[in-house]
Amino acid sequence: MQWFAAPEYWPSRLLVQRLLAALYLIGFLAAARQFRALIGSRGMLPVPRFTARVPFRQSPGLFHLHYSDRFFAAVALTGAALSAALLGGLGDAVPLWTSMLCWAVLWVLYLSIVNVGQTWYSFGWESLLLEAGFLATFLGNADTAPPAPVLWLLRWLVFRVEFGAGLIKLRGDSCWRDLTCLRYHHETQPMPGPLSWFFHHLPDPLHRVEAAANHVTQLLVPVGLLLPQPVASYAACVVVATQLWLVASGNFAWLNWLTIALALAAVDPARLGLSVDPRAYPATAAWFEALALALTAAVLVLSYWPVRNMVSPRQVMNRSFNRIHLVNTYGAFGSVNRTxxxxxxxxxxxxxxxxxxxxxxxxxxxxxxxxxxxxxxxxxxxxxxxxxxxxxxxxxxxxxxxxxxxxxxxxxxxxxxxxxxxxxxxxxxxxxxxxxxxxxxxxxxxxxxxxxxxxxxxxxxxxxxxxxxxxxxxxAGHRPPPAAGTGKDAGDRPGTPGGARTTHPDGRS
Known part of the structure; x- marks a missing residue:
């Protein structure tokens, strides 16, 4: 099928895959460095206690089959090593089926971590990395031209990320509608960065421009991603620019960089006047075309739930509609704290x-x-x-x-x-x-x-x-973790720190 292949997008595919591999690498390294205190056998929310009460069908992953801290570390470090190899070009140096297997293994390993991560892994960027990583499995490698249907699925994903975030703001806090949210956001965001103080002290008219620009870039620009070229490339460039602005203004884990990676799937270098050497690819294997089309059909079916959520006046954000975090709904900062x-x-x-x-x-x-x-x-x-x-x-x-x-x-x-x-x-x-x-x-x-x-x-x-x-x-039913090497889990039951008022924060899955 001639329409299936999009060879002119090979530089875009290369950048998408390399960025995804880099973000997988960061995710696995963070897991390896932090898990013992957070979810290890002696951690605050131990995995063994979680898997004892939550069945496999509700949180599928490797750790329902076996858990030890050494096994978790092996999973995280294996994921990091494979991510680094793909970042270095392994996916293009092996046959197509092997490259797909490598990406699939990464997805299974990270899904296993997220599904036992509990509070520590309950944020939208975890689901976004899993959804993007799953789609990357079907992007192909140097043996095949980039598949147009999968590139469109990546565009659809970044559309949902941006448009969902724009809708939740428009429907949420009134400060988004009167363009005053940025008076507070840079100061009250979860983890300010080194430039956040300076962003906070921008003149108030610029804060209003920021808020208005947010509505344009999240409600209008994403529609351009779904339009023909060159509109899609220009829209993608706007998404990249606005995400870099967010990178400079705060710390949002890998959310912004992952959105940038996804937006690049809509960029046709030739449409931007970039000179890129064309590549000749052999005919696409029939089995690969069949898998990519099956994936496209599955995503279209699963898109019913996030689309229904987006059009609902009771829209929620950062929700997974299935246990394997595919075709999710996204959003951020539907409300902004004033203090x-x-x-x-x-x-x-x-x-x-x-x-x-x-x-x-x-x-x-x-x-x-x-x-x-x-x-x-x-x-x-x-x-x-x-x-x-x-x-x-x-x-x-x-x-x-x-x-x-x-x-x-x-x-x-x-x-x-x-x-x-x-x-x-x-x-x-x-x-x-x-x-x-x-x-x-x-x-x-x-x-x-x-x-x-x-x-x-x-x-x-x-x-x-x-x-x-x-x-x-x-x-109160809490005891410290036993000494390392005893083989016992930390014993803790839910307790209630007192004194602060209770609200419902944004940003959780």
Missing amino acids: RQEVVVEGTDEQVITRHTVWKEYGFKGKPGDVRRLPRQYAPYHLRLDWVMWFAGISTGYARPWFLPFVARLLVNDRDTLRLLRHNPFPDTPPTHVRATLHLYRFTDWRELRDTGAWWHRTAWSEYLAPVDLAALAR
Whole structure:
């Protein structure tokens, strides 16, 4: 079928596949570095406990067949190695069926991690990586011309990402309709970056332009992706530019870079005046055409649910309609916080708590803490604990399953947990008590920055967790993880940190 092949898109396919491989690599490396404290056998939300109560059919993956920390590490590192190989060009150096198998293995490995990741993996970019990675399996390699139907499926995916996000904003917070959301967003977003302070202090008319441009780029431009060339290429370039703006303004894991990768599938280099050497490909194998067309038909059928969601006045965002995260619905920031609430975690080595007790603060790598510390750029790497701490500040219910297990691990200087932090104020002996307080953070203005050197100003607001020690946690049903090598799981039941008001945060699956 002559219409099936789109050889002129070979540079676009190359970029899409290389970027996806790079993002897979980051995802697997983040999993390998962080899983022991988060979901390991001694973690805050242990995988064995999850698989004991959730059957395979509800969260399919390898870890229902077997789990150990060594096996999880082997899965993550195997995924990282295979991702690096595909990034280096392995997919084009092997036969087509082998290349497809490599991409399929990556998808199975990452699906297995996401489906036991619980709170730590409950965000839209996890489903987006899985959906994009599954489609990449059918993009072919140097043995075959890029398949036009699969390129169209990638366009359809980035359309849903952008259009869904635009609709949820238009239907959600009124500040999107009166163009005032950007007065607050750069300051209150989950994890600001090094330029967020400067974005926040742009003149108010520019903030209104930002908000208006958001509506254009998420509600009008995505339609151009589904139109003939050269409109689709121009629309893709606009998507890339706006995503780079978001990359500069904050830390959103790999969401923006993945959206850029998907948008590139709509770019025809020749339509942009780029000189690209043509490539001659042999006739496409019939079995490959059949698989790609079967995939297209399946995506069209599964698209019923995200389309129904998009046209519904009760639209939800970041929802998977099946257990394997294919053809999902997406969106972000349907509501924008007007104030920033941060949970500050502190410990003391004093045996008796008095009003004179000296408390020392734990430092996180990405989330705001020290007011003089300029926010860092971590994306596309994902700091999972730092990210969910933002949700903990606005929803005690969100923090209920994991916050007290986190505190229990601080009380014993758990090595794996402390590796997730930037600073441990008790390097020699664990603290006797840990507490948490809720603070209001705001960016300083130019004069405050010049006079104090502080990027943030913070004000204590309320008690989030009263001082607790190991005995108090044990009475509440929480105990610290056993020593490494005992083969036992950490014992924790859901608990409730108190003091903060409960809301429903955006951005979860």
